[in-house]
Amino acid sequence: MKIQEIEIFAIDLPLIEPFVVSYDTYPSMPSIIVKMTSECGVVGWGESVPDDHVTGETPESTYAVLKTKLAPLLIGQNPLEFERIHELMDSVVRGVPAAKAAMDIACFDLAGKKLNVPAYQLVGGRYHEKFPITHVLSIGTPEKMAKEAAERVKQGYRSFKMKVGTEVQKDVERIRAVRAEVGNEIAIRVDVNQGWKTSANTMPVLRELEALDIDWLEQPVLADDIDAMVEIKSKTTIPLMIDEGLHGEKEMREIIAKRAADKVNIKLMKCGGIYPAIKLAHMAEMAGIECQIGSMVESSVGSAAGFHVAFASKAFKSVELTGPLKFSKDIGNLHYDVPFIQLNERPGLGIEVDEVILAELCQVSVVVK
CATH class of the missing domain: 3.20.20.120 (Enolase-like C-terminal domain)
Incomplete structure (x- = not known):
């Protein structure tokens, strides 16, 4: 199984009320969503929520590194080869853990769906x-x-x-x-x-x-x-x-x-x-x-x-x-x-993504093939 296409969506998730911590106040939550599609049509979803105070990344930098570095790198790779996927990502860019998490999560979702087992x-x-x-x-x-x-x-x-x-x-x-x-x-x-x-x-x-x-x-x-x-x-x-x-x-x-x-x-x-x-x-x-x-x-x-x-x-x-x-x-x-x-027994992450809501919350997106 090979990764054929990766779509990247920069979205803004609306909070019921602002989230306040010691270093910042969040009126909404920026997030980067990844849709990874294999050559056989299986789809895996991933997410990155960067935080410049914690991970050293911003939504803008994460979107850019996914678009220009990590997504092109993973096209044609086998998403079941988790160790190799991480070694490849580490070889082209140091750090950026939230960006890498989006790709990692999408690989696990895709792999679980392909093998018909939950990610755990x-x-x-x-x-x-x-x-x-x-x-x-x-x-x-x-x-x-x-x-x-x-x-x-x-x-x-x-x-x-x-x-x-x-x-x-x-x-x-x-x-x-x-x-x-x-x-x-x-x-x-x-x-x-x-x-x-x-x-x-x-x-x-x-x-x-x-x-x-x-x-x-x-x-x-x-x-x-x-x-x-x-x-x-x-x-x-x-x-x-x-x-x-x-x-x-x-x-x-x-x-x-x-x-x-x-x-x-x-x-x-x-x-x-x-x-x-x-x-x-x-x-x-x-x-x-x-x-x-x-x-x-x-x-x-x-x-x-x-x-x-x-x-x-x-x-x-x-x-x-x-x-x-x-x-x-x-x-x-x-x-x-x-x-x-209590987690369900569905394959991959076990959730469904509403692509209508995704499009509604999306601010910018790109497709990498």
């Missing part, structure tokens, strides 16, 4: 039956975040990821307000998105956070400061998770060697797709580090790809792929049974 069967088979879904609370006032949490508990959610990362003490007030509103039986995970910057800023509030019984503290310091994570880990009983500080094997080796985290947040957009994500999960498992599949607020395409990785490995203990729940209009039909998700 291509990376180890199904291990988990279902995952609970964590609702992500954007940064807001303590009162607003507490109110939203209470409403979501009524809908069945039993865990929250709180986005913080502004002034440290104000963030503690946000966490305290949500804990007071939902009680002690609801899980709270705190994601700082590098917002506290240093261990010096973080350590003074560790005692307060320990008293609030949070599940873990995620990326309080700048991404490249692994040593700061080591210092914080030595001073608290709260489990620490690294997110932006982990992209690929190089960072994972350092995290393992320095015992810098209890958990890691693996995102397909940071590491280059399904195949690299599975490699990182194997490394983490051997080191006794728990994994989460994280979200860059992808559509049903990228979110489904992340779920297939998580369902195939026992290293994954949590997921936060809630992008499709945040959009007022999505291009795919990934199904959630809130507060759980």
